[in-house]
Amino acid sequence: MKILCPTDFSAVANYAFDAACLLAKKLKAELHLFHNISGSAAFTSAFDDETYAPYQHAVVAAAEEQLALLKKEGNARKVAIDIHLSSGDFLTNIQELIAQTPFDFVVMGSHGASGKREWLIGSNAQKVVRRIHTNILIIKEPLTELRLEKAVFATGLLPDDQKAFRNFLDLTAILQIKEVHLLSIHTSGIFNPPQIVMQEALKDFAAIAEGYTCKTHYYEDISVEAGIRHFTQEQRMDLIAIANHPRHPLRRIFSGNTVEMVVNHAEVPVWSVDYA
Incomplete structure (x- = not known):
């Protein structure tokens, strides 16, 4: 198995590395570290090639040094590590890397984003869950052990x-999950199905989890994202898992994307589950 961990060497990126x-x-998996050097066109165009080259060489050397330190630290933990360094557009480069090497998991840290940045630009983690559909684990705080019981x-x-839920159940043992809580959010929107229909549908999902400790919950809130966060806080969940479906860009801007919003605002780790 192969795991990809993008890093910008920040504190949350180090949490994700751990x-x-x-x-x-x-998982007895290979760990691949990825760092992307990016610079604005306005900044780079202010220098000619002769002036800019020493700066670029210094940035690359510093990044290589940081990656080497992380590789040494990972090897000391008996983890096999490969290193990938690129420059240019972060999202383009990470998509190309994933196209070349299919990864079973992407693990990355997130500071979150808010306001105009959240809706129009987004954090790097938000961009990844928007465009890459595989198992993505977003880390916000230090995780000292792989034990996410609830x-x-x-x-x-x-x-x-349902496909994503089966994928999730297959990996619950890896994360030492003991309690699975199936959650469906009901909002005041006029297109919501009746409560009894949603509750019956939840039973169908619960049947997939036969043999697991699984509870179903029907929760009302002002939005799906708010409901997930409020339920997580009230029930003291250790992890939020959610299937990530593609969404039209214009609809995402005007209506938001639940997975991206949860990634930005949740305080616990978020697992964007592969549904393929």
Whole structure:
């Protein structure tokens, strides 16, 4: 198995690196570290090639040094590590890397984003869950051990969510999940199905989890994202899992994307589950 861990060497990126090492040891997987050097066109165009080259060489050397230190630290934990360094557009480069090497997991840290940045630009973690559909684990705080005992799987009760739920159940043992909580959020929108229909659909999902400790919850709130966060806080969940479906860009801007918003605002780790 292969795990990808993007890093910008920040504190939350280091939290993600620690979590990725724990996961790699558990899965006996290769860990691939990825760093992208990016610079604005306005900045780079202000220098000619002769002036800019020494600066670029220094930045690359510093990044290589940081990656080498992380590799040494990972090797000390008995984790096999490969290093990838690129420059240019972060999202383009990480997509190309994933196209070349299919990864079973992506583990990355997130500071979150808010206001105009959240809706129009987004954090790097938000961009990754928007464009890359594989198992993505988003880390916000230090994770000293791979023990996330209480997990909520938030679902819109779509057929594809059942595929993602099965993928999630297959990996619960890896994350030492003991309690699975199936959650469906009801809002005041006029297009919501009746409560009894949603509750019956939840039973269908619960049947998939036969043999697991699984509880179903029907929760009302002002929005799906708010409901997931409020339920997580009230029930003291250790992990939020949610299937990530593609969404039209214009609809995402005007209506938001639940997975991206949860990634930005949740205080616990978020697992964007592969639904393929």
